[in-house]
Amino acid sequence: MTGNAGLFHIAWELTRRGWNVMPTVRNARGADLYAAPLDDEEAVIPIQSKALSRRAAVPLGTDLSRLRSRWWVITLGANDDDPTCFVLSLEEVKDLSTQDKGKGRAYWLEAKNYEKPEFREAWHRLV
Template structure:
């Protein structure tokens, strides 16, 4: 079964998958709403709050995640998701990065005047350090 998601469906699905994954690990998760936000999720653990921006691509064959570099903040975290809607038997893949890592890994899009950037899916897949890196937020004490 082949599915083609609209852009906003891809983004919403990515946000909910990340929220579900973090909830599964015991974090308190709040989903933010609105079209011009720079934070998709707020998570809380032991009175520490983390701001997370989620970027999703829908298919295994997707090439890259795109980002507006003017909206990347060093103190935010970024979760990049591949939903694999073209292979429903596969679970989504998650890559967790800091804002500074996003700034260093994303490459400028030539025609966008340095404002837009992208990160190649296959390149990130080869950098296994970022895959499922949920421990960057610490672990709630009740998780064993």
């Protein structure tokens, strides 16, 4: 339910700001939703949603080259009445990620790396 709450919160935020939003099928590879500004249907952007019930690192898998969506939105407190979103580009997600030591070597986006003022509720960055 946390994933759905975050996804639909993002759709609500973007709709309020004049975007047409279409969620994809859950667990599909790639973007979780696509958004297009009302005045330019051809400017569709893919968005990856990561919803968290509390402050935590975001798992990114073991191969950063498999990450696809150009924009990522991390929703903290997705099940709360007033969630907070952080808007990052794919390049920022990759640049700010850290990797486990030892076996598995998974990548993570630590909370301290996405919880920055420049990403907080930064919907204006989506272009």
